[in-house]
Amino acid sequence: MLYSTGEIEKKYQVLDVVFSHSDSAGGFDYPTATQNLGAVATEIQADAVINITYNQREYVGTKKVCFQTQDERRFEIFASGTAVKFT
Numbered sequence: 001m002l003y004s005t006g007e008i009e010k011k012y013q014v015l016d017v018v019f020s021h022s023d024s025a026g027g028f029d030y031p032t033a034t035q036n037l038g039a040v041a042t043e044i045q046a047d048a049v050i051n052i053t054y055n056q057r058e059y060v061g062t063k064k065v066c067f068q069t070q071d072e073r074r075f076e077i078f079a080s081g082t083a084v085k086f087t
Contacts, residue, residue: 001038002048003081012084015046022077028056033077046083054079 002008020036022029033054041049055078060071 001041001046002050003034003038003052004048004050005052006050008048008050008084010048011087012048012050013087015041015044015083015085018044018046018049018081018083020079022079024075025072026075028075028077030054030077033079037079037081041081041083044083045085047086048084049081050084052079052081 018037018040020033020040022033022036024032034052037049037052057076057078059074059076061074062069063072064070
């Protein structure tokens with residue numbers, strides 16, 4: 001799978017726009033968001049995902065631990081791109 005945040009020089013046919021997401025307590029996880037994007041593109045038999053964009057969000061979530069409520073920082077990455085097939 002080829003990934004690009006811009007155009008590529010190969011000829012291609014656009015298959016679809018694809019989206020993915022990663023959620024982590026350990027920081028912004030761009031590699032996982034990108035791999036998830038590739039997994040979605042592979043399902044539709046794409047050769048590459050181009051013009052990838054990323055958005056990030058940090059928030060505080062609440063979880064229960066031993067009957068106590070604890071706040072937990074979470075980091076999300078939302079990725080989208082154009083899935084293409086080489087011609």
